[in-house]
Amino acid sequence: MILLTFLAARVGPPVWTALTRAVGRPHCLNCSDVYMYAGGALQRRGEDWVEVPTYRGFNVSYFDELERNTEFIYLINAAARSNAKVNTIIIRIPVCGGVSQVAVPSAPTWIDSHPVWR
16 A cells, blocks of 8 residues: 555656646646735736735736746736846746746846745
């Protein structure tokens, strides 16, 4: 019995991930409309996304959804910024939670941002 439990715990998660990817679903089965982080939340409102920081009162940032797949939701800032180095910000949110990442024109790769959860 212990061996069977060990095998199920060891083999189950990779098999589940492979099965859900094969049918085009995230391993957590769906995307959320709210992804929280320590200082606020990213929330889907219709076709747009809004970042609502906890400690900045009513200041919010708006994002358009570029695309989504079984692993990430990709957002781009909706309003232009005055700083040319970060005029375009792309955020990728892990669908099932994890560390979100950002990309800006001045950086060639994804930069870890902060943990998010559903």
